Amino acid sequence: MSQKLIRSLLQGRLNAFAAARTLPVAWENVGLDPKPSKYLRFNLLKAPTVSADLAGAHREYSGVCQISVFTPKGKGPTDAETLAADLAELFPLNDRLTSGGFVMQITSPCSEGPAITGDLHFMVPVSFTYRADTI
Template sequence: MSHNIIAAAFESRLLTWAKARAKPIKVVAENETYTPATGETYLRAFTLPADTASNTLGGDHRLYTGVFQVNIVAPSGKYRTEASTIVDELAALFQLNLRIPRAGLVALVMTPVAPGPGIPDGNTFTVPASFQYRSDSN
């Protein structure tokens, strides 16, 4: 349940930013279907939760960790310029040690946003950008 709260916190921040950009960009959440327009760049957001742990003998503590990933899906043949710019914007949006409160939890950005290798797939080129998170609750 709490991984869902954490995902909602990150997705909400991402959606607000995406709509407010000078050139708004579509964000597709987990398990959402979407058919992009020809030549459109858009984002796909995922939460990759890790195991939930407890760091107390009494079992009253929960540690939620995982990775939040945003795939930047751009038309192929445009090099990485647009995707790289968006990675930089995401790094500014989800700065290291950022704390985002939601529904009694605080999601913490544990690592800087980092791009992964580009993935060519027919008419698209996807650049994943991700960071690790954690949240503690008692």
């Protein structure tokens, strides 16, 4: 259940960011057809849930949030790198997102992965780690 809440918190923040820029987002298991010239793709890469106490009451939910930035091929990296920098400001290290008493924390700075040039797009993956603990 908490991974679902984590997804909701992260997607809510990204959705507001994208809406303010009229930037489409391809959410998991929801495609964009046809593909726009510029868009984001959201993926949550969940780590196994662990428990750090012998009673088994504690749960640690963690993983990697990856937001891929797609810009038109052949236009250089500037647009993608600018959006990647904006995402780093949107999801800063140690930021906490909350819902009621539930708190999740961003546990690494946003990091750009290697760019990939496809048939129509130039893609830069941006990722960060997160964690939430419940008892």
